[in-house]
Amino acid sequence: MKDHLETSIFGDHEEHLEHPDAVEHVDEPHTVSAPMSRREMREAEEAARKGGRKGRKRAAAASSSGASGRGRPSILRRLLVIVLALAVIGGGVVVAYKALRPVVEGFLESNDYPGPGTGEVNVTVDEGARGSAIAKTLADQDVVKSSKAFIEAANNNPKSAGIQPGIYTLKKQMKASDALAILVDPKNRLITRVVIPEGLWTDEIYTRLSKTSGIPVAEYTAAAKKVDELGLPPSARGNIEGYLFPASYEFPPSTSALEQLKEMVAESTKRLEALGITPDQMERVVTVASLVEGEAKTDADRAKVARVVENRLAANMSLGFDSTVNYVFRKRGVPTQDMLDSRSPYNTRRVTGLPPGPISNPGVGALKAAANPAAGPWLYFVTVNLDTGETKFAATYAEHQRYVAEFQKWCTDNKGKC
Numbered sequence: 001m002k003d004h005l006e007t008s009i010f011g012d013h014e015e016h017l018e019h020p021d022a023v024e025h026v027d028e029p030h031t032v033s034a035p036m037s038r039r040e041m042r043e044a045e046e047a048a049r050k051g052g053r054k055g056r057k058r059a060a061a062a063s064s065s066g067a068s069g070r071g072r073p074s075i076l077r078r079l080l081v082i083v084l085a086l087a088v089i090g091g092g093v094v095v096a097y098k099a100l101r102p103v104v105e106g107f108l109e110s111n112d113y114p115g116p117g118t119g120e121v122n123v124t125v126d127e128g129a130r131g132s133a134i135a136k137t138l139a140d141q142d143v144v145k146s147s148k149a150f151i152e153a154a155n156n157n158p159k160s161a162g163i164q165p166g167i168y169t170l171k172k173q174m175k176a177s178d179a180l181a182i183l184v185d186p187k188n189r190l191i192t193r194v195v196i197p198e199g200l201w202t203d204e205i206y207t208r209l210s211k212t213s214g215i216p217v218a219e220y221t222a223a224a225k226k227v228d229e230l231g232l233p234p235s236a237r238g239n240i241e242g243y244l245f246p247a248s249y250e251f252p253p254s255t256s257a258l259e260q261l262k263e264m265v266a267e268s269t270k271r272l273e274a275l276g277i278t279p280d281q282m283e284r285v286v287t288v289a290s291l292v293e294g295e296a297k298t299d300a301d302r303a304k305v306a307r308v309v310e311n312r313l314a315a316n317m318s319l320g321f322d323s324t325v326n327y328v329f330r331k332r333g334v335p336t337q338d339m340l341d342s343r344s345p346y347n348t349r350r351v352t353g354l355p356p357g358p359i360s361n362p363g364v365g366a367l368k369a370a371a372n373p374a375a376g377p378w379l380y381f382v383t384v385n386l387d388t389g390e391t392k393f394a395a396t397y398a399e400h401q402r403y404v405a406e407f408q409k410w411c412t413d414n415k416g417k418c
Helices: 002-010 038-065 067-108 131-140 147-155 158-162 176-183 202-213 217-223 257-274 279-295 299-314 322-329 364-371 397-413
Strands: 118-125 166-172 192-195 248-251 380-385 390-394
Touching (some): 147 176, 166 176, 192 202, 202 257, 217 257, 257 364, 279 322, 380 397
16 A cells, blocks of 8 residues: 555655665575584584675665665655745746736726715816817826726716816716716806807996906906907907907806907907908998997898998998997987087097997897998988887988888887887
8 A cells, every 4th residue: 555655646666665674685485404514504604694794785785776775865856846846836826926916906906986086176178079088187187097987987878978068076086977977967067158149338248257257347347458468450459349259158267357358359350250351441340330239120130220331421421320329328228418419439420430449349240231231222220110120221311201200109109118
């Protein structure tokens, strides 16, 4: 049994020996010898002594190189090989662990924060930004743990395609799906949204901007004086009136008064350029457009009012517009007699020609009308129904008087409206 175990563990079968002196011992069949003489006995004893010495020498040699000597070194060698192999394997495991640890941890560790996050951080989503760009921005600002986590969340939420540009307040180290939930809701955009109607004066626009942004009106007034930074055309001569284009604007919270005004001026000059108006002609077109904006009651009348302006200028007639008098006094409605008697250069009831500059900030419809007036002989117009805005145009004063009488009758029939 012992021989079998040694063979199975170490390989070749090795003869197991109990004692080194037993190496050369071989059991022989037992025989009975005849009695020896005294001489034979001495010779036998001498031979036995010699043989014993030779046997011990052979046994000693065998212990270093014989059968039993081969057993112990062989076992030691095998043990050494196993120990070395285990050492090599152990060392390999250490090396492999060090090399594979980042991969394993990257596979096992989540690429997402558990949330809910801490603190606050404002994140800007740029116009036209794709999902990968938004994901990178969020990861760079440590809102999400990885771009991959956000992209995975976005792929699972069909609303992600509707993320709008703007500024959003999020937390640091949020769960990607929680960050996405904030971005897909337009109500979470931090913007200053303001709607500027057509025909407002600059101070009216400053008031609207201030109410929405929280910036004092005084800052807008001061910004309007920074002529070199506003982007006005040279023909405007530093006057911002007329160039704050009416539209819906969305300003980030950090936008200054000057930056807001610059954006509005840029929109105005862009619209003028689109109509083919050169910078040296912009001031005149905007001035006429502001008169159209102040006098025309319907879109259909704009081009006709622009033609009346041009025909009157050509005939060297005063324009006679209430809107210019109202601009002087910053008061809307029917001018009083004191207002009509004003000697302001903007009082077109008394002064011939165009006023010194725009009297309001006209929209695109009025700009188009001023750039391309309708063809016609009209010199007069009057609104005959204030409820509908119906306006009638006349080429002669007599015709105009009939329309004036029609308006007066309407006022009589609608007391308190005129």
